[in-house]
Amino acid sequence: MEYNHKEIEQRWQQYWKDNETYKTEVEPGRKKFYVLDMFPYPSGAGLHVGHPLGYIASDIYSRYKRQQGFNVLHPMGYDAYGLPAEQYAIQTGQHPEITTNANIARYREQLDKIGFSFDWSREVRTCDPEYYRWTQWAFMQMFNHWYDRAEGKARPIAELVEHFSKYGTEGVNAATGKDMEFTADEWNAMDERRQREVLMNYRIAYQGETMVNWCPQLGTVLANDEVSEGVSVRGGFPVEQKLMTQWCLRVSAYAQRLLDGLDDVQWSESLKETQRNWIGRSEGAEMRFGVADSDIELEIFTTRADTIFGVTFMVLAPESAYVPMLTAPEQKEAVEAYLNEVKHKTERERQIDRKVSGVFTGSYAINPLTGKKIPIWISDYVLAGYGTGAIMAVPAHDSRDYAFARHFNLPVIPLIEGADVSEESFDAKEGRMINSCGPDLDLNGLEVKEAIARTKRHIEEKGLGKVKVNYRLRDAIFSRQRYWGEPFPVYYKDGVAYLMDESVLPLRLPEVDSYLPTSTGEPPLGRAKGWVTPEGYPIELCTMPGFAGSSAYYLRYMDPRNDKALVGKEADEYWRNVDLYVGGAEHATGHLIYSRFWNKFLYDLGYVVEAEPFAKLVNQGMIQGRSNFVYRIKDTNTFVTYGKRKEYDTTPIRVDINLVNNDILDTEAFRRWRPEYADAEFVLDADGKYRCGYAVEKMSKSMFNVVNPDDIVERYGADTLRLYEMFLGPIEQSKPWDTNGIDGVHRFLRKLWNLFERAEKNDTEMSREEKKSVHKLIKKVTADIENFSFNTSVAAFMIAVNELSALKSVSRESVELLTRVLAPFAPHIAEEFWHRLGHEGTVVDAQWPEWNEDYLKEDIKKYPVSFNGKTRYTIEAPADAPREEVERIALADANAAKWLDGKTPRKVIVVPGKIVNIVL
């Protein structure tokens, strides 16, 4: 019989479906393993061959773990809220839900063809009310909690209210937007509206007026991770800074815990580093500078307290609250002109145009250590959002301050011995201090590190400021002025936000007649009829951002149909957290931060048992497209083969890769492709073939380089696709898709099929050679799966099948073992073999075999080598042989080979399990 992948794959996919082979339940007493893929956003373009790469890897791992006896949770779902569906709805008027459902159906069809072991009974969709009620529920919990720094966890807001009514702010150490101080009497005297305003400053989900990334084209605000290089990640539209009142999540309260938690997870070093940078912890000091002829004190943050004697001016961010206070009357006009200029620059312009600019306020600060007067300037190189929005400038030892000082001709005082600051600043934190002696403090002669510590101590003792840790991580902006997202269970009374009762959950997304903002500029929900509470109070018009729904989906998979809780106690205590998470590294500063935050918050409240959601994480690389080019001679319809293109004046043109095979163009198909190429002429290579050029680019329709997995499955089968994607290279590496090599993998499966047919009925015992080949394979594949090195395991299968095929006789037992280890990689063909071997049930539960080291022992190999003019005799030692024994054998062997020639060896090097060298 021939290997018929279509028939086999259809049959077993149906069998798995009929028998609910992949359905998983909580089984107390059985060890669990949770394997998760980052769920996809179902785009209209469907899946291309790059998407399943990570799913295949995680599927192999899941099946392997299941064969080892683990109860494996391996779910899949859809991140269904997102901008593209809404943009499409705006253009077509079609409800995004319709588009989204159609896309999901298409994704499901494509995924099913690849033979994944997903438990689809646990599917979640972020846009499903039964799912998003728990997203809304989590928001309500965040609204009703505050972060207690003293206890290092979230606590109910009711406890804070009680504390305020008894003691005021005394003894409260909370993560807040701005520090507040009031007594119990003052609190009790406040009206409800005022009290709620105060509490807003403490809530973990709060409304705050902040500088936000506003994208006019998308009509919405964006989180920091949704903006890159001044444009929106989705769509690439310009983004500007705008002061707006928005819902925010107090992620910054968890900065230190998010940082510390990274030590407890097995993630790649680069990903952890990206998160550490994003959190951006910096230790320094917050210091107050007095202002001349004024009571105002200017607070600044610095990591270089040691450079205080070199401060020659101060700089405020243009948005700083100090600006109006410190602008002297005679400078008013100049300052306003400057502020105006800065305001009209978008973030992108600010980044591109890095000209030094600024204006003098007319005020002077007093250096607290020297008593000297120093001018206060305003410049946009100081950011309002970091630290206090004001800095002390040390031009000699900070390149930005240096550029500013040179431009405005301000003094530069070098503070480090030997530092030449005539051309540029000396930024390194090393060297000995000079010029650093004041009335109370002498730093001269100290190393920079000592000087920093010394100065910090000094300013704390003298009450000039305090030691402070700053984080770059900002609170997440949580509202979007869009339609296609989770509505907030929030209404407004007297302009103050109140939570709706939990009984309204899920608060369903209402219908609207159009997905555009209203004529008054309100978000699309402003068009929804009856979008008010029963009492007639208006409901929040913004919706939640994309990351809301994806922040806790891994928890919901554990208990997806529970209508009492996000996840029930029993399910959570059994499944705990994700043992293996597979997905792209592009989520490092978005999803992977937000869901860790979300999880830690729920952990504080006692709803989840693990502090870190993803114990181990593997980043799969991106699969890029491989575009092909033809070369047209300018102003003609003649195309030149790649090798001869330089002999003419040609323009490269992308050609559909379906017309190309191994870079050879099907010229007839090319003529039929587009009417304008119908009478195309070709300049060919000597062998009469037209060779195309190629380039590695993003896989996209417009580049004609998209490869659809359905086509591959149709032609070669799912097992071939799975093996080939793994064979392409290391899973973490980005690489171009190249269909050219797929024949090799398909050939392997056919050889395997033939081998099986030959061995199926052979009841003889395994020969020594068979044992060696098969056990070598088991050992290799087991180690490779643990290391996520799937490309080398595919190679190992090929070697084993080649070795076995070359033998005169192959026993049934050999192919039985082969089937067990092949099952995670090529489940369809393995299932076929499994049943033909007479097994009941499914190969998914076939026990993972152990290998026997005894079968792998090699004969001692010997080979003489010469090196560096000295001759050496080398033999390979068996792995388990004792050192003396190996040395004795080696010497005897060398002697027998007449190699020693009666001489005494100068040196004998024995490395157990390695190689023995005898040096003369």
Place this chain on the structure above:
RNA sequence: GCAGAAAUGGUGGAAUGGUAGACACGAAGGACUUAAAAUCCUUUGGCCUUUACCGGCUGUGUGGGUUCGAGUCCCACUUUCUGUACCA
């Protein structure tokens, strides 16, 4: 600028500090065929030697170092990719 990763044949890529280039693609030659496809066999880093067998030299971005032994470890440099950036 900073951080991380990487650099091996025509290509994708293998190699716990121990025979570099596994496995596969491509290419070349051959078998089968009227022919093509498919399949099978042989060769395939470079240079040299030999009728052939056998052999030799060289070779993992560059320059040093550690080691009996380095693609692998250390130092410096070059290039590429990824992330991030007036973060004080």
